[in-house]
Amino acid sequence: MEIIIASRAGACYGVQRALNLAQKAAQSGGDVQTLGSLIHNPQVVAELAASGVEAVSKPEDLTASRAIIRSHGVTPQVREGIEQAGADIIDATCPHVLRAQQAARDLALEGRLVIVVGEESHPEVEGLRAWAEQAGGQVVVAATPDDVPSQIDGSVGIVVQTTQRREKLDAIIDVLTSRGIEAEIRDTICSATSTRQEAAAELASQVDVMVVIGGHNSSNTTRLFEICRARSPQAFHIESPDELQAIDFKRAQRVGVTAGASTPEDQIESVIERLRSFAESQEE
Numbered sequence: 001m002e003i004i005i006a007s008r009a010g011a012c013y014g015v016q017r018a019l020n021l022a023q024k025a026a027q028s029g030g031d032v033q034t035l036g037s038l039i040h041n042p043q044v045v046a047e048l049a050a051s052g053v054e055a056v057s058k059p060e061d062l063t064a065s066r067a068i069i070r071s072h073g074v075t076p077q078v079r080e081g082i083e084q085a086g087a088d089i090i091d092a093t094c095p096h097v098l099r100a101q102q103a104a105r106d107l108a109l110e111g112r113l114v115i116v117v118g119e120e121s122h123p124e125v126e127g128l129r130a131w132a133e134q135a136g137g138q139v140v141v142a143a144t145p146d147d148v149p150s151q152i153d154g155s156v157g158i159v160v161q162t163t164q165r166r167e168k169l170d171a172i173i174d175v176l177t178s179r180g181i182e183a184e185i186r187d188t189i190c191s192a193t194s195t196r197q198e199a200a201a202e203l204a205s206q207v208d209v210m211v212v213i214g215g216h217n218s219s220n221t222t223r224l225f226e227i228c229r230a231r232s233p234q235a236f237h238i239e240s241p242d243e244l245q246a247i248d249f250k251r252a253q254r255v256g257v258t259a260g261a262s263t264p265e266d267q268i269e270s271v272i273e274r275l276r277s278f279a280e281s282q283e284e
Contacts, residue, residue, distance in 0.1 A: 001249060001279035003272060004207060006258035008199040012192035014094025015039050015262050018071040021092045026051045031064035035078060036123060038070050038092065039262040040218035042239065059085050066090055071262075072123040073097045075130035096162045096190045097124055101131045103186035107157030108137025112184060115148065116141045117169050118161025122219055125161050132159075144168075145175040152176075156183040162190040163220035163261070165197065165227075192261055193220055197227055200258040204228040207256035209249060210235040213271050214260030221260025228258070240267075241274035249278050 011019070018038055025032045026048070034055045037045045045055060056062055059081030067087040069079070071094045082089055093101075107114045114132040118125040120141040129139045142148050156176060160169050166189060176183050204210045210228045214221025216239055228235040236247050249255065255275060259268045 001252055001275075002254045003275050003279065004203060004254060004256050005268075005272070006196070006199040006203045006256065008192075008195045009258045009263075010261070010268050011264050012190065012196075012261035014071050014096055014190070014192075016264075018068075018092035018094070019044070019264065021090055022048055022053055022068055023051075025066060025068060025090055026053050030066065032066040032068060032090070033062055033064040034068040034070055035059065035062075035074055035082065036070045036072070038068065040221075041215040041262045041264075041267075042217065043215075043267060044262075044264065062087050068092050070123070071097070073101060073127040074123075075127050076134045077130060094162070094190075096188065097127070100124075100128055100159055100162055100186075100188035103188055104128045104132040104137075104139075104159045105135045107159060107184060107186065108132040108135035108139075110155070110157065110184070112137070112155045112157035113152060114139045115156060115158045115172065115183070116161070117143075117158060117172050118164055119143055119219060122161060124163075128159060128161070142172055145171050148172060148175050152179075152181060156181055158183050158185045160186070160188045162188055163193045163223065164189055165223055166194060190261075196220075196258065196261060197224060200224050201227050201231055203256040203258065204231040204235060207232065207254040208234060208252040209247065209254075210256040210258070211244070211247075211271065211275070212237045212258055212260070213239070213268055214263040215239055218260050218262045220262065224258060224260055228256075232256075238271070241271050244271065244274050244278070249275075
């Protein structure tokens with residue numbers, strides 16, 4: 001059984017930066033907490049908690065002297081709440097998310113209806129909406145073209161959840177264009193997301209089984225899985241090596257592996273090691 005790893009896979013710069021900041025804070029001593037899960041990876045969150053960096057859901061729950069803002073960013077109201085709680089802020093917001101927040105704010109200041117392409121309940125999207133609304137803008141979150149309002153008066157600006165697929169952005173633009181609306185587009189899709197999706201799609205079409213590693217609560221990993229599943233019916237989304245036991249590899253000659261942007265290298269390696277043990281047992 002040949003194991004092939006996607007040319008682009010695993011933790012992106014923003015996630016690795018957040019992890020480094022959290023680990024440095026833990027090692028420096030003193031109390032520190034994160035506002036929400038640092039990243040959408042249950043294993044990482046559990047490891048951080050074990051090292052003394054626990055997650056709290058809202059500023060009122062802060063008891064530590066330092067608070068880490070998660071990689072997805074927070075709303076301006078949450079940031080203000082952290083400051084009112086008297087905690088020193090360690091900002092682990094992904095730089096790409098910060099750019100998207102600024103874009104949403106700028107579009108609102110220009111007096112445009114701000115359409116946020118993304119998942120309404122995702123923390124990054126909640127932040128984009130809030131930063132635009134704080135600037136006085138009207139905001140619509142559109143996960144699909146059906147979410148675009150039927151009646152739009154005035155100018156329109158578009159900002160995108162950084163982990164969205166480009167096809168979703170294009171679909172929203174097509175709807176607006178068909179109505180004669182020329183929107184100001186701030187393409188804030190992270191290039192790391194795009195390259196991982198392209199590499200996963202290419203590999204999934206070339207293997208017998210495709211394994212996608214990452215948190216089940218990770219939107220970017222879920223999208224990777226959806227992309228792979230569209231090209232290979234034998235695609236599986238797992239969080240840990242133990243989940244490989246439920247997959248039948250007996251007839252698989254080539255197994256592809258990819259991982260979401262919130263999956264650290266050590267988690268990928270642990271899955272690959274288990275796959276190698278499966279391959280060795282097949283050869284015996």
